[in-house]
Amino acid sequence: MLLAVLSILHGTQIAVASDQASGNPGRSIRPVNSIADSSIHWPSAEQFLRVLTLRDFNTRVVVLGVACLGLACGTIGTFLLLRKRSLTADALSHATLPGIAIAFIIMAKLGGDGKQLAGLLLGAFIFGGLGVGAILVIRHTTRLKDDAALGIVLSxxxxxxxxxLNLIQQMPLGHAAGLNRFIFGKAASMLPVDAWTILIAALVISLSCLVLFKELTLLCFDQGYARSQGWSVITLDMVLMVLVVGVTVIALQSVGLVLAVAMLIIPSAAARFWTEHLARMVIISAVIGMVGGYLGATISALVPRMPTGPVIVLVCSGAFIVSVACGPKRGVVARTVAQKRLGRRVAIQHLLRAVYECSEMAEKKVSSGNTVANVTAPLGELVKVRSWSINQLSRLIRSACRGKLLVSGNSGVALTDHGLREAERVVRNHRLWETYLIHYADIAPSHVDRDADEIEHILGHDMIVHLEQILSGKVKSDPMPPSPHHLSVAPTDVNGVTA
Amino acid sequence: MTISTGQPGASGVSSPIGQNRSHIATGDEHPVTAPLSIHDMTVAYHRKPVLWDVDLDVPSGRLIGIIGPNGAGKTTLIKATLDLVPKASGRVLVFGKPYRKQRHLVGYVPQRESVDWDFPVNALDVVAMGRYGTIGWCRPVTKRHRTAAYEALDIVGMADYAKRQISQLSGGQQQRVFLARALAQDAQLYFMDEPFASVDVATEKAIVEVLRRLKDAGKTVLVVHHDLQTVSEYFDYLIFLNMRVVTHGPVGEVFTPENLKKTYGGRLTLLNEAAELFARQAR
Amino acid sequence: MTQWSILDTWIVIVGSLCAAACALPGTLLVLRKMSMMGDAISHTVLAGLAIAFLVTHRRDPATMFVGAVVIGLVTALLIQLVGSLGRTEIGASMGIVFTSLFAMGLVLMRQAIDHVEIDPDCVLYGAIEASYFDQITWMGMNLPRAAIINGGAGIFNLLLIVVLYKEFKVSAFDPALSTTLGINANVMHYLLMTMTAVTTVAAFETVGSILVIAMLIVPPATAYLLTDRLSFMMCWSVLLAILAAIFGHVSAVTVPTWFGFGGTSTAGMMAFCAGLIFVAVWLLAPRHGVLSKVFHRCILQLRIVREDVLGLLYRLEELPPSHELSTTPALLQGILGVGPVLSTLAVSSLARRGYIEHRSGQLHLTNQGRRAGRHLIRSHRLWESFLQKHLHLASDHVHEPAEQLEHITDAAMQNQLAERTNQPQTDPHGKKIP
Incomplete structure (x- = not known):
């Protein structure tokens, strides 16, 4: 990647236009707009290809610069997000503006044209640091909370x-128009030397992140432990903030100071949905930032009247929305599916238990020969056990029959062999748990049923073994402990009371 | 992993302590080899004293319970010792040297609430953090450290869960991971803040098992504990704390109704409970 | 300096109205620790305007206003949604939502720029300088539109807060408590958000999107350092906001002329002045100011040294005559272990009050001083007895705490102590209790 940029930048040194001219042919053919016209003029396929393959020198400079920026932002942003200091970046990016203005004034007074990027960024860096300092001072010396400190410094x-800036506009030399690009960002005005600056800074910042990976992890995860281990939390925080100020400053030119914070937070917040592992999260976040920068810069070069900074941010936001929806574990879709699946499993287990208990009582009434296995439970009885509607019940039964757990006959449903084993497991867990609650958690027996219902489905095997050990003296162990409370269907049947 | 045995200074790794021992003979009333000596420590929150004039020498190689009523400053004692809250006055010596210089010898298991459980790390990463102090600035975590972390996880019976994200562990398992982190650090002196708070029985057993192993390996372990019923079963040395050290000593000597009364004050129910307990133990 | 004109008067009035309108919801935002919500909402106004235009193709003020307020509320909703769906902390979800909406606003604006007269600069600077020229007739008077809009927002806020004062108070203090009291904290949250959105949109044209947050947060935060009561805090923040507006404009006109410039952005200077006022209050506030904290600490320290001098002189008088020690100021300084400045100050102030007198280079207690010294020593020794008796401290450990406690013991407390310790005659060290 570095090599590619090297070769590109060492190519022809064409004079660089100050607007998004060459990559943006759509602009010249802009038709006269009517008031209701808000259509977008799509570029031709050839233009599309030209830009995507970075054939124009200017596009190349801009796109690669912004992509590197995205990489650095995504990397350091992960730690910023996990440190829960996201909005600090917002405050400090706003705090850089006076630094830029003062640097401009000083450089202009010293006789330059006042627009050397390095000087401006140095000013921005100093004031970003001052902003962070001011936040810390307010936080520690007043009773104001973080949010107010951020708001005060920012505004x-x-x-x-x-x-x-207003003053600069009145200066004889001053064309503060050039400074406005720091507010909203104007990647298209990037010069090769600017791209170099961004590239180097981005690489330095990303590398520092990697070198300090373990320190930053510790800081973000458990600062109390870090301190007890002799790490200076303040120093670590300073390091993090210096890196954030650095990356914010180089983001100013492309996305602008209002949106710089977006480049830090959004890729990492999106990455959080794809993994539970920090190293992977950093990589994903960096990739999202980079792709966002690349796509955003490309789109803005292709489509007329698309400001670069906002488009980059919107591409990242798009990635965030996709991640929220489709993330493998934390995503909305995955979570909904998992919840549905769990709900169905629980419902089926409830059904099995109901059938089993009905059969069990029937068996007791008949009191000979019959085992639970070949007794059918009439639907009417089952409906009474739980607050099922007939529709729900028949849907459940159908689904259980598909799973070969039940067979449904004319008089009702009966357990298959497989279903019987499953039902025995469920009922057994349930009763063990009920007993445990009664004996250890001081819950009145009449309240036990509900609690046990919710927990039996998540009991692991080891826990059940453990329960059996605890309860070995209290419950007749095998094969099936009796229910410690009344089974509600059969009011006349009194045999289930606690042992 | 085996828990490395022996006193610091005896083992080759901790040479600074070895040197230290020789020139500490300052005639101090505190024994030089004490894993932890606290001198005149006072801690106040908003001018309200929480700990007052704590003066304490902790014997080596013991399993020490810190007991006292709610708000007695048990957690504060640990936190102030570890410089996590500011002290109004007092000094802390670890193996005869200021704590600041001996941090690598001290392991700490905080209360579980203090951590962001949604953080994207797995159990192994958390345990590996115990090694960070040894690794030092800017150096990466190598395979050796990860192996050590894995072994520590194995000791607490959590090796199967090494790759689980921490929020997917149960409360007791999380506690065991933190214990493993302290083990991975291979410290000589351990502080544990209510490790038994709201954990399941299996975890409690596992933790006690690990504590015993630590003790057998010659380490000193201080545990904040609130369950009087299990005190004499788990610990062999007790510190009674209520704003100040009421008394301390081997369980058999100090676990008496008088001391409980002094520590827990006039709380009758507790007192009766304790008296009963004592009577039962006397039998 | 340029001449003050009716134009300037109106700029100050509009600025003050805007600042005062912002200060009211701002107080609640600061207290609920949601200041940055103002930042978020003020950023999304732009998107609101652009969307309102693209949807309705109308650009009358009412449509724009409603559109922007609605988007402001949507922002608040989205922030909660992202927070719960993404399980991110509130700061991050704010950052995600408002930057995305702001970016969308900018893009939409570029797309619609030929139709809408929104200047990107106006988004930041506001157009307060031009507000006088945009007049409408209302009740027979020609008034600047901005004055009416901001005044209206201010009155809306005032009414809402007056009517729902206690509800806002309890929900700002403790959302959970307010819900149990039957005041839905969520409803109050969105009411506050509505207020913020209305105020922000009204102020948008005047001070610009980002400086709204200065007006929303800085005056209330300043007021928070001045008072402990909600009602006073609101009054203070309105007052400070108006002050910031007035000074802001005055300095925008005057300060740059000192450096040969012609004047600068009023909105920017309003924010700057609000910041200056904050710094001044931060330094000078009577109770929460930095200087006053330092000052009080010094005063307290001086009092303690003064009392220590009295106590020391009293103790020296207690000694048998054969032990007579010289009591020069330098010696006192050595014994008490305090710096020369403090001890000189303490001795001179004691002498001024007639507690001690200089006789042949030595310090002696006057009768008045002796009484004060006796009181102090009595407190000290009673405390020692108390600490030993009731807190079971060893007798060699009681001196230090007693040394500190003696300075905060009045006569009533002393009597109580004497009672609790059964009126002892001597302290744990065997010294007589006077």
Missing amino acids: VFFGVGLSL
Whole structure:
């Protein structure tokens, strides 16, 4: 990747236009707009290909610069997000504005044109640091909370910056228009030297992140433990913040200071949906940031009237929305499916238990020969056991029959062999758990049924073994302990009371 | 992993302590080899004293329970010792040297609430954090450290869960992971803040097992504990704390109704319970 | 300096109205620790305007206003949604939602830029300087539109807060409690968000999107350092907001002329002045200010040294005459272990009050001083007895705490102590209790 950029940047040094001109042919053919016209002029396939394959020098510069930026943002943003300091980045990016303005004024007074990027970024860096310092001072010396500290620093610094920009516009030299690009971002105005600056800074920041991976992890995960281990939490926080200020400063030119925070948070928040592993999260986040930068810059070069910064952010937001929906474990879809599946499993287990208990009582009444296995439970009885509607019940029964757990006959349903084993397991867990609750958790027996219902489905094997051990003295162990409370269907049947 | 045995100074790794021992003979009333000595420690929150003038020497190689009523400053004692809350006054010596210089010898298992459980790390990563102090700034975690972490997980019976994200563990399993983290650190002195709080029986057994192994390996373990019923079963040395150290000593000597009364004050129910307990044990 | 004109008067009035309108919901935002919500909502106004236009193709003020307020509320909803779906902390979900919406606003605006007269700069700077020229007639008077809109928002906020004062109070203090009291904290949350959105949209044109947050947060945060009561806090923040607006405009007109410039953005200077006022209050506030904290600590320290001097002199008088020690100020300083400044201050202030007198280079207690010294020593020794008796501290450990406690013991407490310790005659060290 670095090599590619090297070769590109060492290519022809064409003079660089200051607007998104060459990559943006759509603009010249813009028709006269009617008031209701908000259509987008799609580029031709050839233009599309030209831009996507980075054939134009200017596009190449812009796209690669922004992609590197996305990479650095995604990397450091992960830690920022996990440290729960997301909005600090917002405050400090706004706080850079007076730094940029002052750097401009100083450089102009010293006789330059005031627009050297390095100088401006240095000013931005210093004021970003000052902003963080001010936040810390407010947080520690007043009773104001974090949020107010952020708001104060953000707005006051930004106000000062705006006032200074206004002054710059009145300077004889000053074309503050060039500075406005730091507010909303204008990647298209990027020069090769700017791209170099961004590239190097981005690589340095990403590398520092990797080198400090373990320290930052510890800081974000458990700062109390970090401190007890002799790590200076303040130093670690400073390191993190310096990296964040650094990446924010280089983001100013492409996405602007209002949106710089988005590049830090959104890719990492999206990445969180794809993995439970930090290293992977950093990589995914960096990739999302990079692809977002690449696609955003490309789209804005292709489609007329698409400002680069906002488009990049919107591409990242799109990635976030997709991640929220489709993330493998935490995503909405996955969670809904898992919940549905669990709900169905629980319902089927309830059904099996109901059938089993009905059969059990029938067996007791008949009191000879019959085993639970070949007794059929009439539907009417089952409906009474739980608050099922007939429809729900028949749907459940159908689904259980498909799973070869039940066979349904004319008079009702009966357990298959497989179903019987499953039902025995479920009922057994349930009763063990009920007994456990009665004896150990001081719950009145009449309340036990509900609690046990919710928990039996998540009991692991080892826990059941353990319960059996505990209860070995209290419950007749095998094969099936009796229910410790009345089975509600059969009011006349009194044999189930606690042993 | 075996828990490395022996006193610090006796083992080759901890040479600084070895040197230290020789020139500590300052005539202090505190024995130089004590794993932990606390001198005149006072801690206050908002001018309200929480701990007052704690003066304590902890014997080596014991399993020590810190007991006392709610708000007696048990957690504060640990946190102030570890510099996690500021002390109004007092000094802490670990194996005869200021705590600051001896951090690598001290392991800490915090209360479970203090951690962001949704954090994207798995159990093994958390345990590996115990080694970070030894690894030092900017150096990566190598295979050797991960192996050590895995062995520590194995000791607490959690090796099967190494790759699980921590929020997917039960409360007791999380507690065991934290215990493993302290083990991975291979410290000489351990602090544990209510490790038995709301854990299942299996975990409680596992933890006690690990504590005994630590003790047998010559380590010193201080445990904040609130269940008086199990005190004499789990520990062999007790510190009674209620704003100040009421008394401390081997369980057999200090676990008496008088001391309980002094520590827990006039709370009758507790007192009766304890008296009963004592009577039962006396039999 | 340029001449002050009717234009400037109206700029100040509009600025003050806007600032005051913002300060009311701002107080609640700061107290509920949701200041950045104001930031989020103010950023999304832009998207609201663009969407309102694209959906309705109308650009009358009412449509725009409603559109922006609705998007403001949608922002609040989305932030909660992202927080619960994404299980992210509130800060991150704010950052995700408002930047996305802001970006969308910018893109939509670029798409519609030929139709809507929104200048991207206006989003930031606001157009307060031009507000005078956009007048409408209302009740026979020609008033700037901005004044009416901001005034309206202010009155809306005031009414809502007056009517629902106690509900807002309890839900800001403890959302869970308020729900158990039958005040739905969620409803109150969205009411507050509505207020914020209305105010923000009204102020949007005047001070610009980002400076709204200065007006929303800085004056209430400043007021929070001045008072402990909600009603006072609201009054203070309105007052401070108006002050910031006035000084903001005055300094925008005057300060740059000192450096040879012609004047700068009023909105920017309003934020800056709000910041200056915050810094001033942060330094000087009577109770929560940094200087006052330092000052009080010094005063307390001086009092303690003064009392220590009295106590020391009293103790020296207790000694048998043969042990007579010289009591020069330098010696006292050495014994008490305090710096020369403090001890000199303490001795001179004691002498001024007639507690001690200089006689031939030595310090002696006057009768008045002796009484004060006796009181102090009595407190000290009673405390020692108490600590030993009731807290079971060893007798060699009671001096230090007693040393600190003696300074906060008044006569009533002393009597109580004497009672609890059964009126002892001597302290644990065997010294007489006077």
